[in-house]
Amino acid sequence: MGAAAVGAAVGMLLAPEKGSDLRKNIKDSAGKWTDRLSDMWQNGKKAAEKASSKIQTEM
Numbered sequence: 001m002g003a004a005a006v007g008a009a010v011g012m013l014l015a016p017e018k019g020s021d022l023r024k025n026i027k028d029s030a031g032k033w034t035d036r037l038s039d040m041w042q043n044g045k046k047a048a049e050k051a052s053s054k055i056q057t058e059m
Contacts, residue, residue, distance in 0.1 A: 005033055
């Protein structure tokens with residue numbers, strides 16, 4: 001996933017756009033990546049809590 005982010009950033013930097021448009025695109029992409037990482041973190045946290053609960057009930 002990190003390589004995809006780097007590839008997207010390089011692609012944006014090499015694209016012929018106005019500076020203001022480029023900054024907006026980078027900001028939008030960063031927000032999307034932040035949202036995805038947050039979702040992944042929350043899903044991982046829920047899975048860990050579920051596994052912990054299951055282990056505790058089996059003991």
